Amino acid sequence: MSGCLISLEGGEGAGKSSVLEAVEGWLRERxxxxxxxxxxxxxxxxxxxxxxxxxxxLGGMDAHTELLLMFASRAQLMRERxxxxxxxxxxxxxxxxxxxxxxxxxxxxxxxxxRIAELERWVVGRRPDLTLLLDVPVELGLARARQRExxxxxxxxxxxxxxxxxxxxxxxxxxxxxxxxxxxxxxxxLATVQAEARxxxxxxxxxxx
Ligand code: Z5A
Numbered sequence: 001m002s003g004c005l006i007s008l009e010g011g012e013g014a015g016k017s018s019v020l021e022a023v024e025g026w027l028r029e030r031x032x033x034x035x036x037x038x039x040x041x042x043x044x045x046x047x048x049x050x051x052x053x054x055x056x057x058l059g060g061m062d063a064h065t066e067l068l069l070m071f072a073s074r075a076q077l078m079r080e081r082x083x084x085x086x087x088x089x090x091x092x093x094x095x096x097x098x099x100x101x102x103x104x105x106x107x108x109x110x111x112x113x114x115r116i117a118e119l120e121r122w123v124v125g126r127r128p129d130l131t132l133l134l135d136v137p138v139e140l141g142l143a144r145a146r147q148r149e150x151x152x153x154x155x156x157x158x159x160x161x162x163x164x165x166x167x168x169x170x171x172x173x174x175x176x177x178x179x180x181x182x183x184x185x186x187x188x189x190l191a192t193v194q195a196e197a198r199x200x201x202x203x204x205x206x207x208x209x
Pocket of ligand 1: 010011012013014015016017018019038039040070095096097098099100101102104105144145147148155156186187188189190191193
């Protein structure tokens with residue numbers, strides 16, 4: 001059986017990392033082999049690209065450069081980890097995937113989504129089997145993220161208006177593809193959010209058995 005590709009998406013401080021832990025544990029308890037990765041990054045090449053993308057000293061980066069670097073990291077991740085894992089029947093859990101490019105570089109920076117879709121066809125060629133979208137109001141997410149980190153990275157330093165556009169774009173994508181997305185209200189306590197995420201995985205698991 002070929003594996004499943006599951007992505008976690010959401011704005012700043014939505015709780016993706018915290019939810020990934022819970023979801024991974026649930027899958028392993030069921031004997032499913034899991035490949036966990038993050039974007040940008042997830043490979044030695046991708047982690048170097050990530051360092052460039054998030055460096056707060058590189059404030060002059062053009063939006064198209066940013067988009068192409070996101071996809072350069074993704075190209076490496078697909079070939080080095082995602083495609084081999086899926087071919088071996090593993091479930092891939094990815095902390096962000098192509099929807100993030102539509103939301104941040106499309107919604108946030110204003111790049112034409114048709115351009116991003118071209119890159120998606122060329123570099124990725126598929127969408128996740130399931131996308132968990134952790135939706136949280138921008139102010140709440142930023143407050144959570146601020147508690148955790150001292151200095152914001154290059155993208156975290158963007159304005160609240162930028163993050164509002166990102167959130168709106170994510171929500172539109174979830175509305176347009178309800179069969180792929182599970183929209184989770186991430187204002188709820190973490191245990192509730194984790195339980196909803198596990199329930200979505202359980203649905204997928206039952207359908208695949
Ligand atoms: N990016 C892009 O622009 N284009 C792309 O194509 C891709 C990415 C792939 C790096 O992503 C940046 O790259 C990101 C988008 C951009 N920039 N931004 N902004 P990242 O995923 O590595 O970084 P991130 O978005 O900054 O993730 P994060 O801030 O680490 O968020 P999180 O993983 O969703 O949150 P968390 O670490 O699980 O939780 C944050 C805190 O909130 C923590 O203290 C938790 O204990 C707390 N928390 C979480 N959930 C709850 C609930 N439910 N209640 C109370 N407290 C909670």
